[in-house]
Amino acid sequence: DQQVKQNSPSLSVQEGRISILNCDYTNSMFDYFLWYKKYPAEGPTFLISISSIKDKNEDGRFTVFLNKSAKHLSLHIVPSQPGDSAVYFCAASAPENNDMRFGAGTRLTVKP
Amino acid sequence: KAGVTQTPRYLIKTRGQQVTLSCSPISGHRSVSWYQQTPGQGLQFLFEYFSETQRNKGNFPGRFSGRQFSNSRSEMNVSTLELGDSALYLCASSFVIEDTQYFGPGTRLTVL
Numbered sequence: 001d002q003q004v005k006q007n008s009p010s011l012s013v014q015e016g017r018i019s020i021l022n023c024d025y026t027n028s029m030f031d032y033f034l035w036y037k038k039y040p041a042e043g044p045t046f047l048i049s050i051s052s053i054k055d056k057n058e059d060g061r062f063t064v065f066l067n068k069s070a071k072h073l074s075l076h077i078v079p080s081q082p083g084d085s086a087v088y089f090c091a092a093s094a095p096e097n098n099d100m101r102f103g104a105g106t107r108l109t110v111k112p
Numbered sequence: 113k114a115g116v117t118q119t120p121r122y123l124i125k126t127r128g129q130q131v132t133l134s135c136s137p138i139s140g141h142r143s144v145s146w147y148q149q150t151p152g153q154g155l156q157f158l159f160e161y162f163s164e165t166q167r168n169k170g171n172f173p174g175r176f177s178g179r180q181f182s183n184s185r186s187e188m189n190v191s192t193l194e195l196g197d198s199a200l201y202l203c204a205s206s207f208v209i210e211d212t213q214y215f216g217p218g219t220r221l222t223v224l
Contacts, residue, residue: 002115002214009212036155044147044155089213091155100149100200102215 003027004092006103014111019077021106023090026071030092030101035064035075038087038105047088048075080110114139116205116216124222130191133219137184137205143167144186145213146178149200158201161186162208190221198223 005024013019021035031052036044050057050064050073057064063076077084090103117136125131137144145168146158157170161180178188184205190197200220204213 044157046155087213100155100202100215100218102202102204102213104212104214107212 002104003030003101004090004103006088006090006106008106009104010107010109012109012111013080015082016079019075019080019084019108019110021075021077021088021090021108023073023075023103024071025073025092025101027092027094027101028071029094031095032093033064033066033073034091034100035062036089036091038089044089077108080108082110082112084108085110116203116214118201118203118216118219120219121217122220122222124224125193126224127193127195129193130189131193131221133188133190133201133203133221135186135188135203135205135216137186137203138214141205141207141214142184143206143208144180144184145204145206146186146188147202147204148172149202149218150198155202158188193223195223197221 003026034049035047037047038044048059048062048064050066055066066073087105087107089105091100093100119134143162145160148156159178160168164180175191180186200218202218203216206213
């Protein structure tokens with residue numbers, strides 16, 4: 001049962017433009033959400049997070065938006081750079097057990 | 113199609129013991145990766161297997177080992193358990209290396 005879904009397996013954008021990666025979840029108990037970035041041959045690294053009490057969190061070029069009513073979050077990267085090319089995972093956890101559920105990932109390619 | 117399954121889901125061990133965790137990938141997937149997730153360290157990469165061969169390894173001590181069988185099922189072993197090994201251990205499978213990864217529910221290990 002995929003409680004966290006990233007419906008776009010891949011995304012390609014031009015350098016300098018905005019990258020928008022989407023994530024949907026089904027469990028209304030999730031209250032903490034994270035984005036991880038994964039380069040080839042490396043493990044995922046933490047990128048940015050947001051708790052359910054907020055609807056936006058910003059860190060430099062990265063902004064995560066949370067729409068609780070739609071059970072949807074998105075990661076915006078502005079401006080996109082070739083070094084951002086990686087696989088991005090969305091993850092969510094619920095307070096009762098802190099177990100994480102991950103999306104399948106979206107491969108972002110930023111073209112020079 | 114059944115998702116990634118991990119057994120057991122919960123495990124309690126004492127220091128000095130050893131533990132074996134199991135992961136069954138999605139049917140047809142040949143790559144299996146293991147991750148350790150802790151509140152303080154986040155998600156850390158342990159190792160990745162493809163066709164019974166370890167292809168990548170994270171920065172973990174030799175107490176952490178793994179293997180993959182001909183049916184792509186994978187096991188992870190931790191010997192001489194330490195309190196700091198308490199974590200959620202996640203397995204993810206993909207068709208090939210660097211393909212979209214699908215995460216299992218994890219095994220929560222508690223070391224007392």
